[in-house]
Amino acid sequence: MNDLTPITGQSIWKDSEPLECVAVIPEVPNTASFAFRAPSGAIFDYLPGQFITLELPTPQGVVHRTYTISSSPSRPRSISVTVKAQEGSIGTRWMLDHLKPGMQIRAFGPAGLFSHMNHPAKKYLFISAGSGITPSMAMTTFMWDIGTEPDIVFINCAKRPSEIIFRERLEHMASRVPGIVLKWVVEEADRYRPWTGYQGQVNQLMLGLMAPDYLDREVFCCGPEPFMTAVREALQGMGYDMERYHQESFKAPVETVEDIPEHDDVVPEAAETAEVTFGVSGVSRTCRETDTVLAVARAAGLGIPSGCTFGLCGTCKIRKTAGEVHMVHNGGISDDDIAEGYILACCSHPIGAVEVEV
Incomplete structure (x- = not known):
């Protein structure tokens, strides 16, 4: 990444400069998007799907938390993260309760390898659960913004329909181009609101129905570890080429090729x-x-x-x-x-x- 953009000559944000919060956007319960800008006016240069680490001054002391950037580098004047508080959250809970527009915090990055730009393909299958939707959102927004029609099957799993993050924004994009196909999977319906989509846990049958041409697609998956394990097992059982499978963990985002973990999944072998x-x-x-x-x-x-x-x-x-x-x-x-x-x-x-x- 260069210090100046080739077209405008504007400087590119470096993590030696703090970020200033400029907007807090509620998404779903216990979830919000935080938009930041560089006080100097520098713009942001990163790959869609990468993450950033925030330094947060919580009552328990300074903590560092890593979040995927949910905005797209095609909109470089600000950068956003979308965070969801889990039980026992410290840093995320502090952000939801205390981080307001005008406040400045330190940040490090961007970094990470989880991006479709590192694995070019004609077709993509994005599979996520909960706040694991953020890298899929960034990559989809980027492909939407560059003006060429994408070919994405976008699967997201949530507790209930009212907890699907970015649902309205994604449905707006999908309503404008046929190349973004959305599939929502929920554990249960909202009370007094009928649900006619998929319900239950993602499995082989669902994947085959939602993305019949899954063998032709590059797969990106993000969510809790048990969820990603279930997705891997389903794809392996369906004969998918796992060399084309990529995942990002909530707990351990990958920064270098050497950091990519080897999954110790049990896979039946015909020779055994x-x-x-x-x-x-x-x-x-x-x-x-x-x-x-x-x-x-x-x-x-x-x-x-x-x-x-x-x-x-x-x-x-x-x-x-x-x-x-x-x-x-x-x-x-x-x-x-x-x-x-x-x-x-x-x-x-x-x-x-x-x-x-x-």
């Missing part, structure tokens, strides 16, 4: 052997990790009731008494059942030696 023992029947069969428990049972001549065969109906629920399986379901089994040792045979892949009550 496993063994399924059907305890009630007294039958054991050797198989591949990529075989499902249901397929192994059928090959052994054992009947397990089944319906959909992709983890939705729950008909093939059986109890696992030993060993580990890799199971990616589509809502056909509850967390309580899983905790009690139950699995869905149709979407469970044995890892090593496994025993089930069949």
Whole structure:
């Protein structure tokens, strides 16, 4: 990044200069966008999707908190972050309660590799949950502003419809160009307001319906760690090329290539052997990790009731008494059942030696 812009000759903001808060915009409950400018009039130069670190003078002492920049560098005269207070928040809570226009704070950055500009593609799939929507918003706004029609499937998950951040702004953009396709997923509807969209947890079935051409898209994902793990497992199970998958963590934004974590996801391998023992029947069969428990049972001549065969109906629920399986379901089994040792045979892949009550 240069000290002067090539067109106007204006200086570019450096983190040796404080930021001045110029606007506080309420978004959804416990969430607000804070807009800043440089007191010197310098403009901001960064990649959409990058983050910035703010130094916040909380009652507990000075804390440093990292937030994705929710504004776009195509609008360089100000910079914004959108923050959501979680239970136990210190820095974010201070911002929501005390940071007002006219106040100045120190900031460091911008930094980070999570940007579509580092991974050019013809089609994108943005998947986010909660305030993880911010980098997707920045990247979508940038592509909207540069004037060429984007090709984005934009999926965001929230607790309820009233908590979808940026919903109106995104729907405005999507109403003007056909290349921005919005898909909202909520856990529950707002009281007295019907919801006709997707409801529940994101799974393989939903992803296939929302983005049928997902194999052709570069995927960017941001949200809580369990959410991103579920998305990775769903994509892996659908045969997606995970070299084209990129994610940004709430807790550990990546600054350099060396910082990119290696995910220790369990992925069934066709070259690895496993063994399924059907305890009630007294039958054991050797198989591949990529075989499902249901397929192994059928090959052994054992009947397990089944319906959909992709983890939705729950008909093939059986109890696992030993060993580990890799199971990616589509809502056909509850967390309580899983905790009690139950699995869905149709979407469970044995890892090593496994025993089930069949």
